[in-house]
Amino acid sequence: MSKLTATRLETLPGPVTRQPSKKPLLKRIAGGGFVAALPFLAPALAAYVVFVIGPMVSAVRLSLFEWSGFNADPQVFVGFKNYVRLFTADPVFWTAMQNTIVWVLLSLVIPTSLGLVMALALNRPIFGRNLFRSVFYIPGVLAPIAIANMWRWMYNPNYGVFSELARAWHIGDGSGVTFLSDPKVAIYAIFAAFVWQIAGLNMVLFLAGLQSVSKELVESARLDGANNWKVFRHVTFPALRPTVVVVLVLTIVHSIKVFDLVVGMTGGGPAQSSQVLALWSYSQSFLQHDFGMGNAVATVLLGITLVLVIPYLIWSTKGNED
Amino acid sequence: MRLLAKGAVALTAIAVLAGCSAGAGSSASGKTQLDWWVINPASPTAAAAQDKIIKDFEAANPDITIKKTNRAVDAHKDALRTSIGTSAAPDIYDFWAGPGLGGELVKNGASADLSSEYTQYKWPERFTEAALGPAKQYGGYHGVPWKLNGEALYYNKALFEKAGITKLPTTIDELNDAAAKLKDAGITPIEFGGTVNWHVMRLLDTFLEGYCGSETFDKLVTNKANWGQEECVTKSFTNLQKWSKDYFNTGFIGINNDESSALFFSGKAAMALEGDWFNAQIKDNAKAEDFGVFPLPTGTGRMYGFEQAMYITKDSKHKDAAAKFLDFMMSTPVQQETLGQFSTQSVNKEVKPAASDELSKSWNGIFENAEGLYMNNDQNLTQAQTTEYWRIQNLVATGGLDPANAGAEFQKFLDSSK
Numbered sequence: 001m002s003k004l005t006a007t008r009l010e011t012l013p014g015p016v017t018r019q020p021s022k023k024p025l026l027k028r029i030a031g032g033g034f035v036a037a038l039p040f041l042a043p044a045l046a047a048y049v050v051f052v053i054g055p056m057v058s059a060v061r062l063s064l065f066e067w068s069g070f071n072a073d074p075q076v077f078v079g080f081k082n083y084v085r086l087f088t089a090d091p092v093f094w095t096a097m098q099n100t101i102v103w104v105l106l107s108l109v110i111p112t113s114l115g116l117v118m119a120l121a122l123n124r125p126i127f128g129r130n131l132f133r134s135v136f137y138i139p140g141v142l143a144p145i146a147i148a149n150m151w152r153w154m155y156n157p158n159y160g161v162f163s164e165l166a167r168a169w170h171i172g173d174g175s176g177v178t179f180l181s182d183p184k185v186a187i188y189a190i191f192a193a194f195v196w197q198i199a200g201l202n203m204v205l206f207l208a209g210l211q212s213v214s215k216e217l218v219e220s221a222r223l224d225g226a227n228n229w230k231v232f233r234h235v236t237f238p239a240l241r242p243t244v245v246v247v248l249v250l251t252i253v254h255s256i257k258v259f260d261l262v263v264g265m266t267g268g269g270p271a272q273s274s275q276v277l278a279l280w281s282y283s284q285s286f287l288q289h290d291f292g293m294g295n296a297v298a299t300v301l302l303g304i305t306l307v308l309v310i311p312y313l314i315w316s317t318k319g320n321e322d
Numbered sequence: 323m324r325l326l327a328k329g330a331v332a333l334t335a336i337a338v339l340a341g342c343s344a345g346a347g348s349s350a351s352g353k354t355q356l357d358w359w360v361i362n363p364a365s366p367t368a369a370a371a372q373d374k375i376i377k378d379f380e381a382a383n384p385d386i387t388i389k390k391t392n393r394a395v396d397a398h399k400d401a402l403r404t405s406i407g408t409s410a411a412p413d414i415y416d417f418w419a420g421p422g423l424g425g426e427l428v429k430n431g432a433s434a435d436l437s438s439e440y441t442q443y444k445w446p447e448r449f450t451e452a453a454l455g456p457a458k459q460y461g462g463y464h465g466v467p468w469k470l471n472g473e474a475l476y477y478n479k480a481l482f483e484k485a486g487i488t489k490l491p492t493t494i495d496e497l498n499d500a501a502a503k504l505k506d507a508g509i510t511p512i513e514f515g516g517t518v519n520w521h522v523m524r525l526l527d528t529f530l531e532g533y534c535g536s537e538t539f540d541k542l543v544t545n546k547a548n549w550g551q552e553e554c555v556t557k558s559f560t561n562l563q564k565w566s567k568d569y570f571n572t573g574f575i576g577i578n579n580d581e582s583s584a585l586f587f588s589g590k591a592a593m594a595l596e597g598d599w600f601n602a603q604i605k606d607n608a609k610a611e612d613f614g615v616f617p618l619p620t621g622t623g624r625m626y627g628f629e630q631a632m633y634i635t636k637d638s639k640h641k642d643a644a645a646k647f648l649d650f651m652m653s654t655p656v657q658q659e660t661l662g663q664f665s666t667q668s669v670n671k672e673v674k675p676a677a678s679d680e681l682s683k684s685w686n687g688i689f690e691n692a693e694g695l696y697m698n699n700d701q702n703l704t705q706a707q708t709t710e711y712w713r714i715q716n717l718v719a720t721g722g723l724d725p726a727n728a729g730a731e732f733q734k735f736l737d738s739s740k
Contacts, residue, residue, distance in 0.1 A: 070407055070430035089738040091710060091731075157573030158581070181516070181576035183722050267517060270575040271716035271723075286400055288706040289426070 056302060063295040069285065082296040092268075093297065096275040099187050100256065100304075103194075103276065107255040111195045112247055115202025116240075120232070122203070123210045133207070140201035148264020151193040155179045155265075180266055183273035190265050190274055197261075198254060202247050209243025210236070249312045256305050277301045354386045354643045357412035359401065361630075362392045363664070364599040365606045371663040379650045386643050395518070399423075406432040406635065413638040414648065419456030419465060419629040420701025422708065428460045433633040435462035439645040448652065452695070453669035456629045465631030466648045467669040472627040472688055473524060473597040473698075476604070476615045481509050481592040490616045494532040497619050498561070501569045504592050512565070513591035515582035516575030516719070519712035520700050524595045524626070525565060526715050527699050529558035532620035536696060539622075543702035550730030559718045559725035566719035575720060583607075597627065598666040601681045615684045617691070625692035628701050629669075710735040 063082055067075040086093050122133050139147065154161040157178045179189035213236050221231045237244075259278040262268060268275040268283065275283075277297055285294025358376075363369040369392075376388045391412070393401055398416070405411045406427065415432075417424045427433055440446055440463045446454060453467035475497075477490075482500075485507040491497040504511040514522045531539045534554035541547035542555070549555050566574070571585055585591040587607040594600065595618075604610050618626050632651070634644045650656060657670040666685040667675055675686050700708045714732050717723035723731065 068430060069403060070432070073430055085738065089735075091713065091735060155576065156581070157576060158585070178573035178576055181573045181720070183717075183720050266576075269519070269716060270516060270720050272713045273722070283709070286404065287396075288709055289403055290706060 059295045059298045059302070062291055063299045065292050067291045068289050069291045070289075078292065082292045086293060086296050086300070090293070092272045092275050092280055095272060096268075096277045096280040096297075097300075099275060100258075100277045100301075102187070103191060103258060104252055104255040104308075106191060107194070107198070107251045108248060111199045112202055112244075112251055114195065114199040115247065116206050116244075118199065118203040119206030119210060120236075123207060133203070136200040136203055138200065139197045140204075142197070144197065144260035145264045147193055147197050148261045151190075151196075151261075152180065152265050155189060157181065181270060183270050186266050186270060186274040190261050193261055193265065194255075194258065198251065202251070205243055205247050205250075206240065209240045213239040245312065245315070249309060252308050253305070256301065256308070277304075352385070354640050356386060356388050356414060356640055356643055356647060358388050358390045358414045358416075358647075359398065359412040360390060360392055360416040361398050362394050365602040365663075367602050367606060368599070368663045371660045375651055375656060375660065378656070379647055382650070383643075383646065386647065388647065395520075402427065402432070406430070407637070411635050411637060413635060413640050413644045415633050415635065416468065416630060417465070417633055418701055419459075419467075419631050420697050421459070422699075422701050422703045422705070424456070424465065424631065424633070425460065426704065427633070428464045431636055433464045434636045434638065434641060435464060436466065436634060436645070437462045439463075439634075439641075443645065443649045445649075445652075448671065449669050450671045453629065457631060465633040466652060468630050468632045468652070469665040470627065470629045470667060470669055471597040471599060471665050472625045472667075472685065472692070473595065474615050474617050474626070474685075474688055476586070476594045476596055476600055476613055478586070478589055478592050479612055479614055481507075481589065485509055485592070490614075491619045493619050493621055494529065494561070498564075501565065501593075505568055510571050510585065510591040511569040512593040512595065513571045513582040513585040514574045514595075515577045515579035516716065517578045519716065520698065521579045521582070521595075522562075522566070522570075522574070522719060523699060523712060523715060526558060526562050527696070528595070528618045528620060528626060529561050530555065530699075531618075531622055531624065531626070531696050533557045533561075536622040536624055536694070539696060543699060545736060548733055549736070550733040552729060555729035556726050559715075559728040562715065563718050563721065563725050567721070570719075575716065598685050599664060601666060601679075601685070602663060604681065610679060610681055613681065615681055615688075617688045620696075622696070623691075623693035624696045625688060625694070626698070627695055628697050706739060707736065 062075070064077060064079055065075040066078045066082070067073060118136055122129050122136075126132075157163050162179070180186050217235050217239075218231055221235050226234065257278050258276055259282065262274055262276055262279050266274045268279050278301060281294050281297035281301060283294075284297060285291045288294075360372065363372055372390065376390060380387055402411075402415055402417070411432075417427060424433075445463075445466065449457075449467050450470075453470050457463050457465050457467055481504065485500075485504040487500050487503055489496075491500050501511040512525075514525070516522055530542065534542065534552060538547055538552060538554060542549060542552065571577075571582060571591055574582065582591075583594065583596075583603065584607075586594040587604070589612075596603075601610070604613055620626075632648050634641055634648070638644055652670055654670055654672045657668040657673040661668055661673060661675060662682060666682050667689050675682060699711060703711055711732060714723065714728050718725050718728050
């Protein structure tokens, strides 16, 4: 690339940066029409408090109690005993925590990258573009439990797709294809189904983001001799940054609360090796009937979610008030 | 005006519909509706038998209707735990009689004490002593005995013959030898579905009873012996690991019990550790005469099994009608008619097994020769303990835990959750 071109590309305008408001909070509330909007917001706000904030507070409260869940059984306050037991004596909690972290990290890389690649490919005028878009998007609208059943069938060591393929390719008798039976592999086998489910959704978000990329800038970059990679690196990707943030946050949220796929494919097994925090919380409460421990896990999960999502909420609301 | 008229009609319709739904458990026609929650029947034949019981009862009692809800095992457990104590609870529920399952619900006030109903219907005179035992274990009477099931080893005669097994095993060592012979003959010795943890558990329970003996087994499951200090526990887990590695169907842990049963019906596995309800499943899926059944060779003389009862919920508004239905269900004619559909033996002492086929005859012998009962450990242990028992069992079965450490690992959990 010539010196001139390089300079011009480097000075291309980046994404718009939002300036935080300097007005005091009360003035911003009064001046922003918040009071006038309050009657309209109130019903939704009330529903939010009752159905979202209320259960959250209740979950945190219950995590400090011992309770079997039966109406006749009294709730006994035990302070932080459930947390101490969870962190020091629960044989499954740390496995579930590790699996959840691994799941989040892998999700940030694999389905997001895949979604971006598919979006870039299907943003070009290729034959059958709309058909491919639909095909890749469809898994995202299927019920996770249906996806779990489908993949469990595919993984079946006796008649599943993979064992049949192994037989067809003469790799043993096919019965060795035991993805969900291997404690070291099961969680990744479930994750594969998750990627299949979520990559299409990410693709759609990226496709929407790609519509906002300035065609003039792309053409200018090309006139300056930029190749595809450089156009992507210096023009497309910076313009996609807000979309990337949205996709990453949604992916984190999806990953943290993953439940249906694990229930449907392994139930957390074998030997709790594919257990995740959301399912462990459910299992403790509704299968083992230990609502204190179950809500302690749920509270830990809530804490992790807030730590990861609050920065995004702050970022996304900055500059929206003026 | 037209809009107003339409609104009035709509409101009237809503009011009529609301009137139809009256209060819970009763209909506009004045009939009493009983909600009956039952675990999915083991076979279509058994399902049809359940429906016939309802039909016959309703015909004899036109003022009562039965609304039956069937669920799979785990879904049934979940539904009960979340509904007991609320208006969604059924009038009658099917549950196990073991202290770890039925006992938990009794302890938490789910079940009504049926002492007066036992007197009214003279149930103590109707049921066998073995069947009455679990109902009396909490004081008073909880639940009405419905079926006493035994579990044993079903086997494929042709595959046993092919492997050169001429004598049915009578000890755990002989059972080990038989499995080895089957494997040597290129046959999968036994089928299990590992996604439902209780399936493989049956074999581990059997090894514990066999290697530890009945006295130590009972001490272990009642927290009176230390799992980490009993040599027989290590021996049991070691044998479980050997069996899962060498004798189970490949990939057992990734499939459920229905899928693994298909291997047995189709002759791809030589043995299945199942209960007497399996007779009906075999008849529905294969030629019954190709299969036989023998008791688990633990050497203690006790039969492996459990009881299921029909409990009336404490908050039921229709206890009298519920008791009437259960009296009908456990009556001699109904029990005689349905014998073999749910279990091979009846809880009603007047009903004698007909033994019309070889499998049923074998079961009669197993029940008659049993010197007591040892229950499945998910009946003995609490839910939390059972979850951990299954985790350790599966870790050992999949090679993730040294059998020598399994007992101590479980004891650690028992100690930490006291």
